Amino acid sequence: MSTPPRIPDRRPHLHVGERMHGRAQEEVPQELYDLVPRFGNGSRVPGWDDAADLTKDPQQIPDPATTPVPEGLRADIEALMARYPDRRSAALPALATAQKVHGWTSPEAIRQVACVMRLTPGYLISVASFYDMFDTKTKRKHRIFVCTNISCSLNGGRELAARVKAQVGEDEEIEVRGFECLGACDIAPMASIDGVYVGPIDLDEVPEMIDQVRAGQPPLPAKQLRARLSTDPHANSQDFPAFDVLSVDGTPHAANPDAAQPVRDPASGTVGEMPGDMPGPSAPFEQAPDPPEGPEPKR
Amino acid sequence: MTQTLLYRDIDEPGLNTLATYERRGGYQALRKALSMPPEAVLEELLASGVRGRGGAGFAMGRKVSFLPKGTMDKYLCCNADESEPGTFMDRELMQKNPHQLIEGMIIASYAGGINRAFIYIRGEYALQADILDAAVEEARAAGYLGEKILGSELDLSLVVHRGAGAYICGEETALLDSLEGKRGNPRLKPPFPANQGLYQGPTLINNVETLSCVPAILDMGGAEYAKIGAENSTGTKIVSVSGNVQRPGNYEIELGMKSRDIIYELAGGPPPGREVKFWFPGGSSSPVLKPEDLELPYDFDSIAKAGSMLGSGAIIVIDDSQSVVDVALWTAEFYKHESCGKCSPCREGTNWTVKMLERIKAGQATPMDLDIAASVCTNIIGNCLCVLGDAMAMPVGSMVDKFRPEFEDYIEQARLRSEQASSVPHEPLQVLQGAH
Numbered sequence: 001m002s003t004p005p006r007i008p009d010r011r012p013h014l015h016v017g018e019r020m021h022g023r024a025q026e027e028v029p030q031e032l033y034d035l036v037p038r039f040g041n042g043s044r045v046p047g048w049d050d051a052a053d054l055t056k057d058p059q060q061i062p063d064p065a066t067t068p069v070p071e072g073l074r075a076d077i078e079a080l081m082a083r084y085p086d087r088r089s090a091a092l093p094a095l096a097t098a099q100k101v102h103g104w105t106s107p108e109a110i111r112q113v114a115c116v117m118r119l120t121p122g123y124l125i126s127v128a129s130f131y132d133m134f135d136t137k138t139k140r141k142h143r144i145f146v147c148t149n150i151s152c153s154l155n156g157g158r159e160l161a162a163r164v165k166a167q168v169g170e171d172e173e174i175e176v177r178g179f180e181c182l183g184a185c186d187i188a189p190m191a192s193i194d195g196v197y198v199g200p201i202d203l204d205e206v207p208e209m210i211d212q213v214r215a216g217q218p219p220l221p222a223k224q225l226r227a228r229l230s231t232d233p234h235a236n237s238q239d240f241p242a243f244d245v246l247s248v249d250g251t252p253h254a255a256n257p258d259a260a261q262p263v264r265d266p267a268s269g270t271v272g273e274m275p276g277d278m279p280g281p282s283a284p285f286e287q288a289p290d291p292p293e294g295p296e297p298k299r
Numbered sequence: 300m301t302q303t304l305l306y307r308d309i310d311e312p313g314l315n316t317l318a319t320y321e322r323r324g325g326y327q328a329l330r331k332a333l334s335m336p337p338e339a340v341l342e343e344l345l346a347s348g349v350r351g352r353g354g355a356g357f358a359m360g361r362k363v364s365f366l367p368k369g370t371m372d373k374y375l376c377c378n379a380d381e382s383e384p385g386t387f388m389d390r391e392l393m394q395k396n397p398h399q400l401i402e403g404m405i406i407a408s409y410a411g412g413i414n415r416a417f418i419y420i421r422g423e424y425a426l427q428a429d430i431l432d433a434a435v436e437e438a439r440a441a442g443y444l445g446e447k448i449l450g451s452e453l454d455l456s457l458v459v460h461r462g463a464g465a466y467i468c469g470e471e472t473a474l475l476d477s478l479e480g481k482r483g484n485p486r487l488k489p490p491f492p493a494n495q496g497l498y499q500g501p502t503l504i505n506n507v508e509t510l511s512c513v514p515a516i517l518d519m520g521g522a523e524y525a526k527i528g529a530e531n532s533t534g535t536k537i538v539s540v541s542g543n544v545q546r547p548g549n550y551e552i553e554l555g556m557k558s559r560d561i562i563y564e565l566a567g568g569p570p571p572g573r574e575v576k577f578w579f580p581g582g583s584s585s586p587v588l589k590p591e592d593l594e595l596p597y598d599f600d601s602i603a604k605a606g607s608m609l610g611s612g613a614i615i616v617i618d619d620s621q622s623v624v625d626v627a628l629w630t631a632e633f634y635k636h637e638s639c640g641k642c643s644p645c646r647e648g649t650n651w652t653v654k655m656l657e658r659i660k661a662g663q664a665t666p667m668d669l670d671i672a673a674s675v676c677t678n679i680i681g682n683c684l685c686v687l688g689d690a691m692a693m694p695v696g697s698m699v700d701k702f703r704p705e706f707e708d709y710i711e712q713a714r715l716r717s718e719q720a721s722s723v724p725h726e727p728l729q730v731l732q733g734a735h
Contacts, residue, residue: 083458084458085372085415085498086479086480086498088479088480088481089460089478089479089480090480091480091481092460092461092462092463092477092480093460093461095463096422096461096463126482127480127481127482130465130482130483130639131422131462131463131464131465131483132463132464132465133422133423133463133464134463148629149384149583149629149633150384150385150542150579150583150615150626150629150630150633151384151385151541151542151547151615153625153629154542154543154615154617154621154626155542155543180382180384180466180633180636180637181382181383181384181385181466181583181633182423183381183382183386183387183390183421183423183424184387184390185384185385185386185387185539185541185542185547185613185615186387186539186541186547186548186549187547188541188542188547192423195423195425195426196426197426225426226394226426229310230306230309230310230391230395230548230549231546231547231548231549231550232303232306232309232548232549232550232551232565233565234303234306234551235303235306235307235308235309235310235551236308236309236310236311237307237308238308240308240310240311240312241312242310243312
């Protein structure tokens, strides 16, 4: 008697004593292991993932008297708030500014922004965790985002990402990540190196490119997006010269995205002119810093 | 002969500065507009019939006319959060000719009685945002922005707002939330932004390319502009051609041009010895079309009639060396990553579609999975607050639909491969093979 035909299992068979939840027991990857605070002996610090204590009041707006904010950062955020009819609109640019000062969106950075903007840290954490460009963990000095979206993958973007990762190896200063569409499919396969778009990158050029990143030089100057002329044969009535990436001619020029921004020293913080607009009406404070003392006023 | 309106001498050095732009006749359209009453400017926009270039293809003039009359604060948001895979025309426009966009925004604001304008640009476009910042500063110093612009009654402020990396913020209501400093979650519509948008005020939202068309419309007159292009798809359109083509890039075409001419003559067609297998006519959100559809004229209505959409005007060409399963997986992965998580059909549907496609690739799938994938897609479409879920379901659904034999073949081959690799041999799939 033959066994009836059956659909093969999608999951590997579990042996007696193996962990369930549909997953065979695997080695925990190191980065996941490190996410959890642990004692020296490897056991978890108790309470690290306890649910929020709902009986406690949420974190209040930080008190300006006890929250030191670098003067430059404060002035920047205030200038940003003045650009909008509602000061809360400045949350994204303010967090970006604080990230530049602190290097990442640290809890301290969030508290400082919250203090200046008169918002709760919880609100800003909810915003910061939504967007890809806020680093809620420390980041490395250089960043290479290799596009792995459709157009780049069709032209070998995934092989490029693997090659770049292999070339960088264990370098502690360079982070390599596959990234969703960066909006430069015309130079596929491409990468964004510290915010500078470069492409199309041949696999042979990867070692040269990584060396340039390590040396702090502009990566593959001839292949930067800035130097690319339009492909449309009808667009130009004459031949124009391409933009020379290595020249500095006073036009906005981002060899490094942080360099284009007014970078401030966290300690002294000189105030530059913000690219703002005619100031709108000063926005009302929507939340009082602290509830007033005494009995609640009658409504 | 194609008319070149937006891309005229786009590579001229220094075009991003006010001096060069003015020397070439820049801001003359604005002077002309300000000499007319706002209603007449609106009439020109309506007469031009220009349709939104961002994806939905809604007539821009009508959108402006929906703004309520009155003296309340009204807002203009330029959607520069260009993140649709395959789309990169706005990037080039902002980088090389930012004043064209600013002039278009001022004219549109005059027509709609708008006094506050924003450009929401995606955070990854740092270079373009810097260029825009500098251009806005120049325009303000020259009196094109601020109070009483060029002696008229128009007051307008313009702020360049940088996003922080979220595809969903290109959806108009999510963009508004993000601009208000919140998480970029889409809102329920209605109320539409024309009535209650930014800060609950009337808001006009248009794409970079649409607003960049406005100076040309004023320059030549709406009726004259409407003569360019095809019926109901007037004007020129910049198409971003990418994927397996020899000359990927942005091309300004007259709407109604044959799709084959765009892909083969302008972009050079697939590499030698390769054929077009299928193509996305309007970004990765549009249902795919097959080579026989290459004869279609490239305009809004013809592409819609073929069951797809012109969308943002991004053509992605896939040649016959590629597997449709890979492309479906890459597409689904993108939407899975970018789903904001507000609505369950999109959040769960994109996730499960990716899992199913990964199963297909790993050789653990059965042809039944294709039916499940198709049903997941039909259950997403129309059931979410915004169209991000639909944007995954439509192309993936169309790929499964149009290339079903290839999917089934791939499943069988992958299963055989995984069986050979695994030490435990499985029994053949007798039951399910008969089912299809």
